[in-house]
Amino acid sequence: MEMNRFNFVILVLLLIHGLSSAVFAENYTSLRQDYQQLHQSSQLQRQRHNWEQLLERFDRFIAEHPISPELDKALFLQARTWDGLSKASGSKTDAQEAVSRYLSMAELYPQSNLADDALFHAGQATEYRLKDRVAARLYYLRLVTQMPSGDMVNDAHKRLAVLPQPVAVAQPHPDKQNQQNYHAVGDSPRLEKIRYWSGPEYTRVVLDLTAPIVAKPHYLKGENPRLYFDLLYTKPVVGLPAVVAIRNGLVKQVRASLFDEQRTRVVLDLNRVAEYKLTTLESPHRLVVDIIGAPEEIGMTAEPTTAASIHSSGDDSIATILNSAADRQPTLHVPQKKADEGIRLIVVDAGHGGRDPGAIGPNNIREKDVTLQLAKALASALRQQMGVKVLLTRSDDRYLELRERTDYANRVGADLFISLHANASDRGKAYGLETYFLNLSKNNQAAEVAARENGTSLQDVGNLEAILFDLMANAKINESSRLAAEVQQAMVAGLRPHFSNIKDLGVKQGPFHVLLGATMPSVLVEAAFISHPREEKRLTSPSYQKRVASSIVNGVKHYSASIDQVAQR
Numbered sequence: 001m002e003m004n005r006f007n008f009v010i011l012v013l014l015l016i017h018g019l020s021s022a023v024f025a026e027n028y029t030s031l032r033q034d035y036q037q038l039h040q041s042s043q044l045q046r047q048r049h050n051w052e053q054l055l056e057r058f059d060r061f062i063a064e065h066p067i068s069p070e071l072d073k074a075l076f077l078q079a080r081t082w083d084g085l086s087k088a089s090g091s092k093t094d095a096q097e098a099v100s101r102y103l104s105m106a107e108l109y110p111q112s113n114l115a116d117d118a119l120f121h122a123g124q125a126t127e128y129r130l131k132d133r134v135a136a137r138l139y140y141l142r143l144v145t146q147m148p149s150g151d152m153v154n155d156a157h158k159r160l161a162v163l164p165q166p167v168a169v170a171q172p173h174p175d176k177q178n179q180q181n182y183h184a185v186g187d188s189p190r191l192e193k194i195r196y197w198s199g200p201e202y203t204r205v206v207l208d209l210t211a212p213i214v215a216k217p218h219y220l221k222g223e224n225p226r227l228y229f230d231l232l233y234t235k236p237v238v239g240l241p242a243v244v245a246i247r248n249g250l251v252k253q254v255r256a257s258l259f260d261e262q263r264t265r266v267v268l269d270l271n272r273v274a275e276y277k278l279t280t281l282e283s284p285h286r287l288v289v290d291i292i293g294a295p296e297e298i299g300m301t302a303e304p305t306t307a308a309s310i311h312s313s314g315d316d317s318i319a320t321i322l323n324s325a326a327d328r329q330p331t332l333h334v335p336q337k338k339a340d341e342g343i344r345l346i347v348v349d350a351g352h353g354g355r356d357p358g359a360i361g362p363n364n365i366r367e368k369d370v371t372l373q374l375a376k377a378l379a380s381a382l383r384q385q386m387g388v389k390v391l392l393t394r395s396d397d398r399y400l401e402l403r404e405r406t407d408y409a410n411r412v413g414a415d416l417f418i419s420l421h422a423n424a425s426d427r428g429k430a431y432g433l434e435t436y437f438l439n440l441s442k443n444n445q446a447a448e449v450a451a452r453e454n455g456t457s458l459q460d461v462g463n464l465e466a467i468l469f470d471l472m473a474n475a476k477i478n479e480s481s482r483l484a485a486e487v488q489q490a491m492v493a494g495l496r497p498h499f500s501n502i503k504d505l506g507v508k509q510g511p512f513h514v515l516l517g518a519t520m521p522s523v524l525v526e527a528a529f530i531s532h533p534r535e536e537k538r539l540t541s542p543s544y545q546k547r548v549a550s551s552i553v554n555g556v557k558h559y560s561a562s563i564d565q566v567a568q569r
Contacts (some may be wrong), residue, residue, distance in 0.1 A: 028070040035077055039084060051085040052224070059253060064197035072109040075242060076118055079105055083125055086101070093220060095129040098122075100265055102259025103139075105244040116150025119143040123159060137163040138261050187237055189213050189234045189285075191264055192255050194244045197407070203251045205268060205288040212280070215287055221273045227289070228267040236264050248411055250274065251291055304546065343560050345389045346382055347409040349419040349514065350375035354399025359424030361536035367422045368397065370539040374420045374527060377542075377549040385553045402513040410519050416483065416556065417522035419514050422530040422539055431532040432503030433495070435488040436524040437480035437517060439509035479521040481507065482562065487523055487555035494551030521559075525552065 006423070034054060037044070044050045065071060079101035102122035106115045107462035119139050127136035139161070140156040144229040145151065152457035189211035197204045219225075236256055244254040252269040259265035274293040279287060350372040352358030358367025372394070378391040391412060393405045409417040484507045492504045505526075515522045527548050528535035538544040 006073045028061060028065075028068070028074055031061060031074065032077060035081060045084070045088045048085070048089065051081060051088070055081055055085075059243065059245070062243050063253070071104060072112040072114055075101065075105040075108065076112075076114040079118060079121070080548050083121060086125065086129055087278065092130060093222070095125050097267075099125050100193075100255065100257050100259060100267065104255065105258060107236065107258045108239075108242055110146065113150075114145040116143050116152040116156075119147070120152040120156055121168055123156070127159070127163070129478070133163050135260055135550055142261075160190070185293050190232070191231060191234055191236045191240060192254060194241070194256060194266075196244065196246055196251070196254065197403070202293065203246065203248060203291045205251070205254055205289045205291070206268060207231075207289075209285040209287060212282070212285055213287065214280070215280075217276075217278060219276070225270045225273045227270065227276055227291070227412070228265055228268055229287070230259065230263045230265055231287075232263050236265045250293055288354075315511070343386070343388055343415045345391065345412065346416045346418065346556070347391050347393060347412065347414040348375045348379050348382070349393040349405045349409075349417065351421040353394050353397055356399055359422060359530050361424075361530040361539075362428070362533050363536055365530060365536050365540055367424070367530055370422055370527075370530065370545075372397065373542075374539075374545050374548060377545045378418070378420065378552055381546070381549040381553045382556070385550070386557065403517060405514055406516065406518040406522070409522075410517070414520050417515070417518045417520055418487075418552065418556075419512075419522070419524045421524060421526050423526035424531040425529060426531075428531055431501065431529045432505040433488065433491050433528065434505035434508055434526045435484040435491070436508050436510050436512060436515075436526070437484040438512060438518070438522065439477055439481075480515075480523060481509070483521045483556070483559045484523045486559040486562065487525060487552055490555030490558060491525075491527075491548065491551040494554060495544075495547055498547055499544065501534070 031054070034057075038050060038054060039045075048274055055078065058074060058081065061068075061074055062071065062078070065074075068074070073464055079098055082094060082098035082101050086092075086098050090446065099122045102118040102125070105112075106118040106122070109115055123136040123139035123143070126132050126139060126534075130136075137160060140159045142154050143150065143156045144160070189209055191207055191209055193208040195206045195208065197206075209231075216230045216232065217227065219227050235258060240256060242255060242257060244256075246253055250271055252271060255267040255269070259267060268291065269287065272293075274291050274550070276292060277290040279288040279290070280286070283397050350368070352368035352371060354368075356368065358371070360366055361472050375392055376395070379392055382388055382390045391408075391414070394400055405419065406417060423430075423432075488504070488507050492502060496502045512524050515524060528539050528544075530539055
């Protein structure tokens with residue numbers, strides 16, 4: 001345990017020095033070992049922070065390993081940790097957390113051999129610590145009916161034999177005409193998705209629903225404040241993540257799970273007590289939760305953590321903005337930066353990833369793979385040649401929504417944002433280099449590239465352009481265009497002496513979602529055409545990747561010198 005504590009201290013120090021989050025990847029085996037040591041030590045169990053430290057590490061593992069084959073075990077063991085904490089503390093709140101985690105695990109992994117254990121332990125915690133025998137009976141009953149071959153079935157039958165039959169559940173008050181009895185119509189509302197947007201003055205969490213719902217908010221203002229909602233007669237869709245990590249200094253994460261047969265519970269774990277506002281929207285149905293307050297600093301840069309913020313009456317996404325009236329268009333809030341700070345932190349974005357392969361070349365080379373290789377090469381070159389901090393939006397093959405990328409750059413206080421891509425064209429002979437910055441597209445080709453990178457249609461690009469001026473009121477377009485020009489010129493100059501047929505396609509502008517919302521100079525680099533056989537082969541070449549990376553570094557250096565932003569060290 002002393003070694004584990006030593007490792008934990010080292011990890012904290014690394015975080016303070018701004019290294020990539022990939023360094024902090026948790027290991028399930030070590031988590032299990034530390035859980036066992038805590039479980040066996042009555043002395044360690046007396047200190048609440050020992051439990052909370054382990055719970056936070058489980059949160060990190062779950063967030064970093066969304067498709068791990070051990071995720072069901074991690075979720076179950078995290079629930080067991082909450083359960084153990086509730087026994088040690090005697091807190092009903094901790095017991096409720098344990099039950100919520102057990103139910104979430106059983107809902108997400110019904111085929112796991114731990115699902116029946118999770119339901120049984122949920123029943124035990126509910127029966128003995130929450131003193132709710134009716135709810136406990138529901139969990140035992142679900143276990144024996146849904147998992148008849150589970151090894152906890154006999155124990156569940158024993159509890160069912162002594163627990164009382166449930167009484168009829170009261171229906172919503174008949175005077176509330178807008179609250180449908182979904183049991184009567186046989187189609188319960190579904191919680192389909194959880195989204196969020198981090199802003200400098202609030203964090204917005206959006207619950208996407210299939211129908212109007214009845215939501216009951218509860219606020220626990222203690223050492224670990226959290227806001228939770230019971231969505232009556234609502235069930236989460238299969239595959240809905242149990243945990244959505246935010247960690248922006250205001251909201252730690254959002255958790256969702258089926259609490260019992262009558263409701264789904266959504267929990268917002270907060271860094272501190274803050275005000276909140278609840279809004280319901282229709283077409284489509286959404287529950288919008290605004291947590292009011294500025295995020296706390298996270299130690300990445302000298303400036304406070306900030307992010308672009310979209311403010312409107314119920315607005316929460318680009319898709320919604322496109323359908324908004326002019327009087328509801330949002331305003332972009334941009335943090336002010338001291339002129340003498342220089343370039344200290346750069347976020348490099350590897351385009352696409354996970355379930356989004358991007359463009360695919362004639363030899364089945366995927367854009368998501370070459371952009372990740374380019375991003376790692378660029379990060380290494382920037383660190384070595386400029387001595388700046390560099391963070392990657394992704395360091396492995398994972399899916400990120402477009403808005404998450406600039407949101408991350410805003411959150412860590414980046415000075416520059418560089419998104420790397422490989423171009424593609426139906427015209428197989430097209431080749432060359434080009435660099436984009438955020439603005440209205442000036443030609444059809446730029447609009448086509450924006451549509452492909454956005455994953456939308458040309459019509460959607462046109463709709464987005466109609467409101468782009470308002471969105472970019474303060475979005476550092478001039479600095480981004482200057483950065484794009486320097487990067488493009490440096491790439492052409494750096495590659496032509498070493499590779500033949502380097503075509504300069506120039507600097508262009510377009511409404512790219514991956515750049516929308518960035519509060520720092522930002523560019524999108526199309527390093528080659530993956531649809532062209534010669535350039536597809538180059539994109540997989542380490543020598544080409546290194547030349548591209550080194551050339552972009554030169555472009556960043558020239559940009560820094562041109563605006564007199566050399567960092568003072």
